[in-house]
Amino acid sequence: MDPSDSAATPEEHALEAAIDNFLESGNKSGNYRDALDRVLTDWRQRLEARGTKTVERVSKRDMATYAQALSNDEAKTAATAWTYYDYVSAFLAYCVKWDWLEDNPARKGIALDELPPRPTKKSGDQQFWSVEDRKALLRYADRRAHEAVDEKGSAALEELRDRALVYLLAYSGARGGEILSDPRDERRNGLQWGDVDLENNQFQVLGKSQHEDEEVQLPRQVHRPLERLKQALEPPIPEWPVFVTSHAPSLYSTLPDDVDPSAGEPLELHRKHGVVPPSLSTNGGRSVLKRLCDDADLEIDGEYLKPHGARRGVGEAIYREHGAAAAQRVLRHANPQTTSQMYAHIETEELAKEASEVFENE
Numbered sequence: 001m002d003p004s005d006s007a008a009t010p011e012e013h014a015l016e017a018a019i020d021n022f023l024e025s026g027n028k029s030g031n032y033r034d035a036l037d038r039v040l041t042d043w044r045q046r047l048e049a050r051g052t053k054t055v056e057r058v059s060k061r062d063m064a065t066y067a068q069a070l071s072n073d074e075a076k077t078a079a080t081a082w083t084y085y086d087y088v089s090a091f092l093a094y095c096v097k098w099d100w101l102e103d104n105p106a107r108k109g110i111a112l113d114e115l116p117p118r119p120t121k122k123s124g125d126q127q128f129w130s131v132e133d134r135k136a137l138l139r140y141a142d143r144r145a146h147e148a149v150d151e152k153g154s155a156a157l158e159e160l161r162d163r164a165l166v167y168l169l170a171y172s173g174a175r176g177g178e179i180l181s182d183p184r185d186e187r188r189n190g191l192q193w194g195d196v197d198l199e200n201n202q203f204q205v206l207g208k209s210q211h212e213d214e215e216v217q218l219p220r221q222v223h224r225p226l227e228r229l230k231q232a233l234e235p236p237i238p239e240w241p242v243f244v245t246s247h248a249p250s251l252y253s254t255l256p257d258d259v260d261p262s263a264g265e266p267l268e269l270h271r272k273h274g275v276v277p278p279s280l281s282t283n284g285g286r287s288v289l290k291r292l293c294d295d296a297d298l299e300i301d302g303e304y305l306k307p308h309g310a311r312r313g314v315g316e317a318i319y320r321e322h323g324a325a326a327a328q329r330v331l332r333h334a335n336p337q338t339t340s341q342m343y344a345h346i347e348t349e350e351l352a353k354e355a356s357e358v359f360e361n362e
Contacts, residue, residue, distance in 0.1 A: 012054040013100050015044045022094045030177070030185035039087045055100045058092065060108040067114035078116040085115060129305055129313030133298065134170050137305055140296035141166045145228075154232040157267075158246045161233075161280070162288050164225040165243055169307055171219045173314035173330045176286070176307030178205035178216070180243060181279040190279025193230065194238025198223050207332060214332055236271055241279035250278050282307075312342065319343045 019040045023033060043066060047053070052062055066088065070081035089106035096104050105111065129137075141163040148156035168179060182188040187206055195204045198218065207214035226242070233244065244267070245251060251266035254275055263269060270277045280288070285307060293304035300309075311331065319327035319339070328339040 012056045013095075014054055015047065015052075015058075018055050018095060018100065019044060019091060022091050025094065030182050030188065034184060036087055036091075039084050040091055043084075043088050055095050058101070058105055060105045060111050063088075063105045063108065063111035064114050067111050071114060071116050077119075079119050081116055082118050127300060127303070127306060127309035127312065128316050129170060129310045131317075133300065133305055134310075134313060136298055137166055137292060137296060138170060140298075141292060144292075144295075145225075157229075157232055157244070160225075160229045161243055161246070162292060164222075164229040165280070165285065165288060166292065167222045167225040169310035171221045171314065172203075172216055173311050173318075173332075174203075174205060174216050175208065175311060176282050178207065180282045180285045181241070182282055190241040190243060192239055192241055193235045196226065196242065198226065216332070217330060233267075237276070239276050241277065243280040243285070244277050245280045245284060247284065254278055315339070316343060316346070319346055 019037075022040075023037055028036060046066060046069070047058065047062055050062065050065070052058060067081075067085060070076060070084055073081070076084070085106065089104060092101060092104045092106050095101045145156065145159040145163040148159035165179075168174065169176070177188060179191040180188075181190040191203065191205065196218070197203060201218045201220070202215045203218050204213045205216055229242070233240070248266060251270070252261050254277060255261070255266075255269055256273060256275070259269055259273060261269075264272070267277060269275075289306065290304040293299070298305065315327045315331045318330050324336065324339055324343070327343065328336050331339060333339045
């Protein structure tokens, strides 16, 4: 066969089918799966336009050309270019594992040389909620909730919900995607009241691995905001979400078709008809935090306090007070190296102090 002929043979694997198999393997879901699908589809179409239609025909020249295209795309930062390239490399590594390729053409030096320098980010450069930021946001959330309760009583659901959300993020170390819903992943439908165990200071979430539920610590600082929210919400069954959305169209969309929306308030209609309302989504949670930060005049490097910044802030506090092992347990990192890399700046600070003491008398 002419090597330049890239048409699939019975022994070869079409790129499109192979990519579909890759996306269905493992535990790819939600935004991550969507990003993989989008990037790999674009990459496949580029290769097919060049005449490469099967896995076995992907060459280091194909990857060098793709790397060059990423580098020359002014709309993509160096970090984005590397992320896209790594996605494709992961797919090709999957193909190597199934013996469809002898080696990974994405790892060839001639292809890697076409990429921009891989950006490095120091552990201390990532956003985290500092003690001052956390206190300021919590003070505002408290004041806002108290004023709303004074004005509306138990109808101050949104303010009580937002306060409980901020407290849970600020002190638990949970990921936003573990306690809020993700419309792209049916397994992530938000933290439910049945998952919360105040007596034992913990709650359960579907962890990042998505293999099983994980127990997350629930410090006493979070108890009162959750208890006050539950008193106001009065969830009739444990399956109700802790952080119910306040987006009216989303609430009405889950009611039976024969329910008249004008017959009552959305949550009352859900109770009456035995329907579980939808949870606040991850995008909705970020919007809540942005709005609270704006209203509280909090600005962090031109941005707002983000959910993952709260998680890093919890880890930082635990790491400084009790060490790496404790931070790893709180953050539920499977690999202790992940914790060490995230807080390497703390270890560097401590080493500098020790070295200063050693040489203090010189």
